[in-house]
Amino acid sequence: MNSSPQHLAIVMDGNGRWSKHQAKPRHFGHKAGLDVLKKIIEAAAQRGVRYLTVFAFGIENWLRPSTEVSYLMELFLSALSRDVAKLHEHGIRLHFIGDKKGIHADLLQSMQKAEELTAANQGMHFIVAFNYSGRWDIQQACQALTQKVLSGELALSDVNEAQISAHLSTAQFPDPDLLIRTSGEQRISNFLLWQLSYSEFYFTPKYWPDFDEAELDCAFAFYQSRERRFGQISEQIESKHA
Numbered sequence: 001m002n003s004s005p006q007h008l009a010i011v012m013d014g015n016g017r018w019s020k021h022q023a024k025p026r027h028f029g030h031k032a033g034l035d036v037l038k039k040i041i042e043a044a045a046q047r048g049v050r051y052l053t054v055f056a057f058g059i060e061n062w063l064r065p066s067t068e069v070s071y072l073m074e075l076f077l078s079a080l081s082r083d084v085a086k087l088h089e090h091g092i093r094l095h096f097i098g099d100k101k102g103i104h105a106d107l108l109q110s111m112q113k114a115e116e117l118t119a120a121n122q123g124m125h126f127i128v129a130f131n132y133s134g135r136w137d138i139q140q141a142c143q144a145l146t147q148k149v150l151s152g153e154l155a156l157s158d159v160n161e162a163q164i165s166a167h168l169s170t171a172q173f174p175d176p177d178l179l180i181r182t183s184g185e186q187r188i189s190n191f192l193l194w195q196l197s198y199s200e201f202y203f204t205p206k207y208w209p210d211f212d213e214a215e216l217d218c219a220f221a222f223y224q225s226r227e228r229r230f231g232q233i234s235e236q237i238e239s240k241h242a
């Protein structure tokens with residue numbers, strides 16, 4: 001049996017539909033979603049998760065109506081100024097992955113400050129994918145690797161899986177063990193394309209603002225019931241654990 005996932009990744013989805021159900025504007029759902037995230041950070045840390053990665057804002061999300069994009073940017077900025085101190089108190093280490101280009105200078109500065117403040121903490125790593133997409137990540141890794149090959153720092157024959165992983169924005173983290181996506185959608189939507197190769201997937205119809213500790217426990221129970229074979233057969237996995 002698996003224990004709690006060491007690395008949990010979450011696609012927080014359904015804020016807009018949750019709002020619509022209540023006949024409220026979309027930003028209500030985003031605000032409620034942030035409150036849920038704060039509870040889930042704590043719950044995940046309590047359950048022994050070492051890495052929690054959330055998809056907060058995808059590169060494609062810039063295509064949303066500008067009023068919604070502005071609201072989300074304000075929400076991130078105010079969350080950073082209001083909530084980082086508490087994360088720090090709890091020993092959490094904050095990281096941001098994604099394209100830094102295109103992020104407003106104020107927000108970028110708050111992100112960097114939060115990373116610096118919490119860098120020496122020893123608790124759970126909380127990784128926020130912001131202005132992120134899986135294809136962007138692979139693209140920037142390819143560019144960095146190509147640069148090294150062109151300059152002679154790296155031989156072409158050394159461009160292998162380990163080198164690609166080492167040039168992704170997630171280089172310092174293990175691959176996710178479990179991915180949760182809320183709101184009934186069952187797709188990756190350009191999240192951690194490379195890193196999710198062997199992750200277990202848990203889908204729930206609940207909208208993200210309705211997600212709670214009980215649902216997190218259901219996801220963990222599902223994860224614990226899975227046999228992870230990584231391409232091998234059951235008997236090999238059993239003998240390894242015997």
Ligand code: IPE
Pocket residue numbers: 012013014015016017018056057058061072183
């Ligand atoms: C997820 O909820 C929040 C973000 C992407 C920031 P959505 O806003 O995607 O909610 P739906 O999918 O429209 O219901």
Ligand code: MG
Pocket residue numbers: 013014015
């Ligand atoms: Mg959505």
